[in-house]
Amino acid sequence: MLQWTTKNFILTYFFTLISTHEYLPINRIPEWKSKINGNIGPSFGQPEQIHLAYGGDPTSYSITWMTYDDTLKSIVEYGTDISDLEHSVEGRCAVFLDGQKHSVWRYIHRVNLTGLVPGTRYFYHVGSDHGWSPIFFFTALKEREDGGFIYAVYGDLGVENGRSLGHIQKMAQKGQLDMVLHVGDFAYNMDESNGETGDEFFRQIEPVAGYIPYMATVGNHEYYNNFTHYVNRFTMPNSEHNLFYSYDVGPVHFVVFSTEFYFYTQWGYHQMENQYNWLINDLKKANSNRHNIPWIITMGHRPMYCSDFDGDDCTKYESVIRTGLPLTHGYALEKLFYEYGVDVELWAHEHSYERLWPVYNRTVYNGTRHPYVDPPAPVHIITGSAGCRENTDVFVEHPPPWSAVRSTDYGFGVMRVYNSTHLNFKQINVAQEGKIDDDFWVVKSSPKHHRPFKHRDLKRLRTYGTHIPKHHCHHKSHCDKTRRRRKHSRHSHVEI
Template sequence: MGCLWMFWVFFCFAAAPVLSVPPVGLQPEQVHVSYTGVPQSMIITWTTFNKTESWVEYGVWGGKLFQLTAQGSCTLFKDGGDEGRKLYMHRVTLTHLKPGTAYVYHCGSNDGWSDILFFTAIKEGSEWSPKFALFGDLGNDNPQSLARLQKETQLGMYDVILHIGDFAYDMDEDNARIGDEFMRQIQSIAAYVPYMTSPGNHENAYNFSNYRNRFSMPGDTESLWYSWNIGPAHIISFSTEVYFYLEYGLDLIFKQYSWLEKDLEEANKPENRRVRPWIITMAHRPMYCSNDDKDDCTKFESYVRVGRNDTMPVAPGLEKLFYDYGVDLELWAHEHTYERLWPVYGFQVFNGSMEHPYVNPRAPVHIITGSAGCREKHDGFIPAPRDWSAFRSTDYGYTRMQILNSTHLYLEQVSDDQNGRVIDIMWLVKEQHGTAAWK
């Protein structure tokens, strides 16, 4: 009898739940960092599936682990799908960082912590040469370029990643579980290097709610449009999608246009353009392309380029605005190809010279880099390239960019199909910036 009683006591205790283990929903995941646009700061963003506190513990690489702490906010994001899934988005801003210094961090709370991760604070001033990887149209099915980008990021090859629209394919699918999986995939890049974004057409569901809630870009427009400075460059990210999803508000076209005009005016003040002479834009749908899919960029009257005359009031396009304010380089995606254009304005080529087209060009230069890899595979080109098309490729890949100084900018296209081979190179050389450069 005594032995039987002892057996039941042991069985009951062994079968009891271990209450000290936190539920999975409290564990941080999908960690990524982005630049706030304010010097000496960075914002850490992550997701949990239950509400918890939002803390980052961090310290200088090589110093005492987690010597510093910062607390942030936790906001509820309810997906628009049938299940109405609830996700909790955590944001913590780190301040007073030492420029160019590496930091080790983890994020979460006493309910659960992330892995130990690291990032390098953005350097200050304009006298340095930032390096970028840039691409659009990366999905979690067929992400051809992801492995190479993961390795190169962790090797320290980049200061910033620019993702120019179209994420996951699509973040809202399966009640936003596809978005969760994509954000887990890119953590191996985005948790180490500022991951700067712009919205694409594949983010449109529920008024771009997955995009607006998952990313943390500078400014107060829920990451739809913003600008920031890095090295000798002023970078502007904006939404081409305001021209195509009028059901979310025609006024967005005019709000964005007004913001762009003010931002460009400020960037062109002599004291600002002297410090940061390069003005670079990034947005999803290009003004020009030589693809054969009947997208906006294949049409002479492109909405993005010249606006819409079927709205009341008429919606202004962006090509003239960017030309009038001396934008140097325009980065695009959307087409699942790579295409480099000659300097172009109004469908006319304005090369610097026949021998050196990108030395002191007389119009902006356009780059389309939307071939990182997704379930929709490649896009095709029309057989004969347009006069303004300089180089094009259907290889999967991405673009590297380095802004060396106030006069020289370097771009190269990496082919993932060809095992990382560089298939295109461009030096953009400008002894003068602003509208005076066009004359």
């Protein structure tokens, strides 16, 4: 009978560069065990970087951690009494080398807990006979007595200058949050210093992610080696790669996807195609279930619209995320999300906060007293100022008409979905000691407003909205710049 050693498996894995969780064989023999000496064990068996993820329903959680050696066993002991962790579940261990010259062997342990009772507090620790973590606790998700679930929402949080982290840690441990939605860009960057920056990031978020589910979206700072650190370090529900997936919490269907497929095409256009087809199928299924789960909320890193002063894709009238690939408009997401009635779209990437008026195809719904009550278009929110070494972004002096509220201070969002009709979003300003920069509601007055947008929505959007033509200059300063650029282009052409 063939017996796998850890080294055999890792070498096979390294040369195939598989982009999914590849688990070590259960019958493997770690190098330390092959020496048949009871005095020899793993050199680095202490678990660290513990983080929770929602398992897809309130009775299921996954727990992920890392060791620097193969401990052979991956165990979670848990229970409702801190002095009696009566239940024990064994999971699997995966390993990855990230492709760098001096790649470190990282052993990623995953355990799924099932049969949890919503609203019950559980204490747990993770590890093996070669090392155990401290005892953490979590409360299996259950709707709050005063309504709904509370989410911290942010992107672009780094190891350096992680200004929002302390506020989020405190809120998570005090039970003021139910879940984190991290909308891309972690650590800056997880692959740096041979992966040590990624290790430090997961240590820093452990005081959050050890207590509440930490749900992730891939961003541009995870691009290295086809997003290998992101793929291997997280465990998201209904996915073996974490790049696109969906799950339900209470009245919300969350749809998580990668905007990075549109920019890092060296990894192949098939990733974009696979995701687009998956999105169609997922949104069809979600719409057929809106009588049970009415809200659809998407999470993608790079926004379709923004007004930062950085020349990024979302500042252009034809963002590739919004309108699809050049010329063909293939895999365009704005039309797709509109046709399937997405209610709210969460973004990051811009190191700032910006709330948009309801908008579709450059038509801004800002001509009524209550634009967020039964809006005829999705509501976009950009919250990417959690804090990183690249600091915050500044806005253009005269923002385009779709921009409703802006802040350049460090902060993060707190979203509460109370029920099938009311969603509240606040932006917390950590630079000003928790001041609230924005506080608004999205209201769907009845279940019939949770549905694909239709012709009557377009009519209302056009009647009470403002259409921004393709070559529109929303302020004379921008028009003057445009004219100067065109004049310069003509002169350059003549000289050539």
